[in-house]
Amino acid sequence: MSQKTGHVIGDTKSTTVEAITSEPFSVGEYVTIESKQGAMLGMVEESTVHSMLLSDVPTFSDAAKLVELSHTNTRDKKFTSRISVVGAMDIIGRGRSEIPATPPVPGDVVTSAGAGDLGPVFAPEHGSWARIGTLLRNGDIPVKINLDKVASRHVGILAMTGMGKSNTVALLTREIVARNGTVVIFDYHDDYTTLGIKRTNILDAKVNPRTLGPDEFADMLDFRANADKQRGILERALTSNVRKDGDFWTALVEAIREIGETERNNKAASLRVIEKVNTAKRRLGGMLDPEISDPMSLIKVGHANILSTSEFGERQANAALSYYMREILDDRKDATVSRRHGKASRSRFATPVFVVIEEAHAFVPKGHDTGAKYWASRIAREGRKFGVGLCIVSQRPRGIDIDILSQMGSFAAMRMIQADDQRQVEAAAESAGQALVGQLSTLNVGEAVITGQWTGLDAIVKVDEVREKAAGADQSAVSEWASDLKKRRTGIERSGDMIQKDLLLKK
Amino acid sequence: MTFSHISDMHLGQTQYGSPEREDDMYDAFRQAIDISIKDHVEFVILAGDLFDKPKPEGRAIVTLGNELLRLREAGIPAYFVLGEHDISRVSATPVPYIYHNLGVARYIGDGTPVRNGKTLIAGFDKMRRDEVQSRAGDFERVQRIAQEHSGPSILVMHQGIMEVNEIIGELAVNDLPRSFSYYAMGHIHDRYERYFEHLGGTLAYPGSTEAGSTEIIRETGKGFFQVDASGGQVSTSWTRLDTRPHRSFSLTYEELRDRAATIASQLAGYPKNPVVKIKVSGQHLDMNEINALAGPIHDAALYCNIVPEQSVERAEIITERPTKTRDVLVQHTKKSLNDDALSEFAINELLPLLASDKTGEALSCVMENYAKFKSGGAT
Structure with a gap:
């Protein structure tokens, strides 16, 4: 690798230079530019190979001859790279990137950067930094991320399905839990129940309807967003007396019925509300539990808490998310305020909490407002003050609310083909250069563009695989069918086996 | 051609440990046989759970033998399959085989169809829910035989059908062999009867002949079916037995x-x-x-x-921890005693004594208060 060398040519700027090189450099590769004012670090943004002979070929028959000529003539190929200047090496070594005041001079030598140069930049020796993988183009260089920034400045993890989003989440979770941090993952598709990292706490999202706000409750009951009349009735029926009643469901239905009976124009609507309440009670009995004292108490500090919302419909999961996020934020607020005033706090989470929202395009969507979106945006804005980190995971970045997405201080973006998605990432992650975003469609599984506050420098990274996570969360239908058949065949007891027929006479 | 369809006799069951209830079971079955003989039915079908236990007592075994003998003397053959109460949980010879071997009844639970005159009778012993799928081959075989048979055909089974009761159902109507004119079922203790287009025949449960121990006490009739299959169409009539109210x-x-x-x-x-x-x-x-x-x-x-x-008074759930627990205590005591002075006394005087285990002092405190009350004092 160190054989590759080149020279800065043409007009130079402080931010980008062009270089002619002995061999083609890979895109994303880090290079050092030896300049008079000291070594500078650059990243290859574009790499071009040019052949004089083959650039203007008149006819196909000419081409055959020209190809032969081009092969034998070593001087025919020209390798050029566009390199973006990251900053002066000595300053980067201290964790900052500063664009030099004067540009490199044409003629300056360009070489591949080695471990000695990049190590301190991408892998600082500090407890808050956790390894996430290696540089894609400089494979021997480990890359670390700053967990302090993860927990305070939020993260967006964006990619197409199957490109390693959940592996990245699993990796973050493992590292945070290993440092005694608390992670709460809202797992809508049961992707994480096989996470298997140490100190995992898998639980079903449970909500006490007594503590839900009227809108959250209406969502839980699957009311349409524009069912104003029904929502209104529910809101009025949900009095503090009903909330306190020993038999919550009965009291609620009675209250709704009373509204229907006393107000003629609400009669039909109230019957529908009662029907919805009864349906929800039947369908969500286990999750909507008026007897559970404090669902939050099931979340364990210092654990990876996988909150399964897979049994909920989307609107209900939304209400559940909204409830949990509200509780977490309030709790952390309480803890922080008490600490500031030097008071003992009764909060559940004495230390920062990291919240992961899977399928974020469904819960913090662009266009319309949801309860979960409101609380996600509150956490995005205020989380830093109170120690609640948010992680937004989605395969459809274009469907996520841009205001919330741009609150994310850091991003890991994996393969993404849709131009809309790429544009959204570019818009949200101001730090990511256009060139880097352009790379998104070329990435393979497990490769990610890491950008933002959690990394010293933007980088294209091969993310480590979390072994603990059972690979391929997708169920193998074929093998499950087969094993089920086997199980059923072996387990069968036939009643005929219990009947001895030897003494039965033939007639 | 008329036949009797009886099931779930549970002979030998002794409800409430009462000998009268044991006799009730025999008596109900005896009535069904009496009626069948009087009405000159062509044959009798017993659709499983003949006995209450796989190892019945002598009294139950002999009673069933006597009744089957009466049938034979009247020239009425009897056919039976085994229900889960007749089948031991460990491999064993079923007691009812004795009646087959002695020639007073015929066992048809092994899936081999027999003929009674023009009528084809096929039967299966009780199958467990899990094994039903693996019996599809047997079902196809009897279905083919039934399709080729020109006269009336009867399938005898001791199973719960999902359409009748989804909780105790082991198989759906769709799973059953088709083309029988009558499905003589046992297992469900309530009477049920319905024609299923899919089957091309009537599926019927006569219910148990007496109330079983799994049934709740309620006013319901017990009886059996008399089925007329002589025409193309099967017609049933249910006969109520005179059982204990x-x-x-x-x-x-x-x-x-x-x-x-x-x-x-x-x-x-x-x-x-x-x-x-x-x-x-x-x-x-x-x-x-x-x-x-x-x-x-x-x-x-x-x-x-x-x-x-x-009926309990509805409790109240407090979702938030009250700032002053004592207020809640006072509030609830007042509500419960419905007397302000009395609750003051309970909380301020009695509770501290009782809480510190001073039972003697508490007692004298109560006595004192009572004396005051008697003499027209405050409380």
Whole structure:
């Protein structure tokens, strides 16, 4: 690798230079530019190979001859790279990137950067930094991320399905839990129940309807967003007396019925509300539990808490998310305020909490407002003050609310083909250069563009695989069918086996 | 051509440990046989659960033998399959085989169809839910035989059908072999009858001949089917047996007090002492008092089951921790005692003594207070 060398040519700027090189450099590769004012670090943004002979070929028959000529003539190929200047090496070594005041001079030598140069930049020796993988183009260089920034400045993890989003989440979770941090993952598709990292706490999202706000409750009951009349009735029926009643469901239905009976124009609507309440009670009995004292108490500090919302419909999961996020934020607020005033706090989470929202395009969507979106945006804005980190995971970045997405201080973006998605990432992650975003469609599984506050420098990274996570969360239908058949065949007891027929006479 | 379809006799069952109930089971079955002989049915089908246990007592074995013998003497063949009560949980020879071997009844539970005159009769012993799928081959075989048969055809099984009862159902109507004119079922203790287009025949449960121990006490008739399959269409008539009356009442505590005597005399009017269930509802129920009130009913009944339904005052759930626990304590005490002065006394004087285990002092405190009250004092 160190054989590759080149020279800065043409007009130079402080931010980008062009270089002619002995061999083609890979895109994303880090290079050092030896300049008079000291070594500078650059990243290859574009790499071009040019052949004089083959650039203007008149006819196909000419081409055959020209190809032969081009092969034998070593001087025919020209390798050029566009390199973006990251900053002066000595300053980067201290964790900052500063664009030099004067540009490199044409003629300056360009070489591949080695471990000695990049190590301190991408892998600082500090407890808050956790390894996430290696540089894609400089494979021997480990890359670390700053967990302090993860927990305070939020993260967006964006990619197409199957490109390693959940592996990245699993990796973050493992590292945070290993440092005694608390992670709460809202797992809508049961992707994480096989996470298997140490100190995992898998639980079903449970909500006490007594503590839900009227809108959250209406969502839980699957009311349409524009069912104003029904929502209104529910809101009025949900009095503090009903909330306190020993038999919550009965009291609620009675209250709704009373509204229907006393107000003629609400009669039909109230019957529908009662029907919805009864349906929800039947369908969500286990999750909507008026007897559970404090669902939050099931979340364990210092654990990876996988909150399964897979049994909920989307609107209900939304209400559940909204409830949990509200509780977490309030709790952390309480803890922080008490600490500031030097008071003992009764909060559940004495230390920062990291919240992961899977399928974020469904819960913090662009266009319309949801309860979960409101609380996600509150956490995005205020989380830093109170120690609640948010992680937004989605395969459809274009469907996520841009205001919330741009609150994310850091991003890991994996393969993404849709131009809309790429544009959204570019818009949200101001730090990511256009060139880097352009790379998104070329990435393979497990490769990610890491950008933002959690990394010293933007980088294209091969993310480590979390072994603990059972690979391929997708169920193998074929093998499950087969094993089920086997199980059923072996387990069968036939009643005929219990009947001895030897003494039965033939007639 | 008419035949009798009887099932779930559970001979040998002794409900409430009462010999009368054991005899009731025999008696109900005996009535069914009497009627079948009197009506000259062509044959009798017993659709499983002949006995209550895989190892029945001598009395049950001999009773069934006697009745089958009576049938044979009347020239009426009997066919049977085994229900789960007839099949041991460990491999064993089923007791009912003795009747097959002695020639008083014919066992048809092995899936081999037999002919009675023009009628084809096929049967299967009880299958477990898990094994049903693996029996598809057997079902196809008997279906083919039934399709080729020109006269009436009967399938005898002892299974729960999902369409009838989804909880105890082991298989759906769709799983059954088609083309039988009549599906003589056992297992479900309630009478049921319906024509299924898919099957091309009528599926029927006559219900048990007497109330089984899994049934709740209620007023329901017990009996069996007499089926006429001579024409193209099958027609059934259900015959009710004269079984011991079962009565169930739902009363408040006050109603029980007022009506116990009337109910008792009503019950005494039955030729057989009935089996009775009484649900008593009210607040602060005392079982001793209830039993005392229900004394006459107990006397008039063979067995009386009293189910108290304590109606509780609705509790209140406090979702937020109150800032002052004492306020809540005072509030609830006042609500419960319904007297301000009394609750003051309970909380301020009695509670501290009791909490510190000073029972003696607490007692004298109560006595003192009582003395004050008697002399027209404050509380």
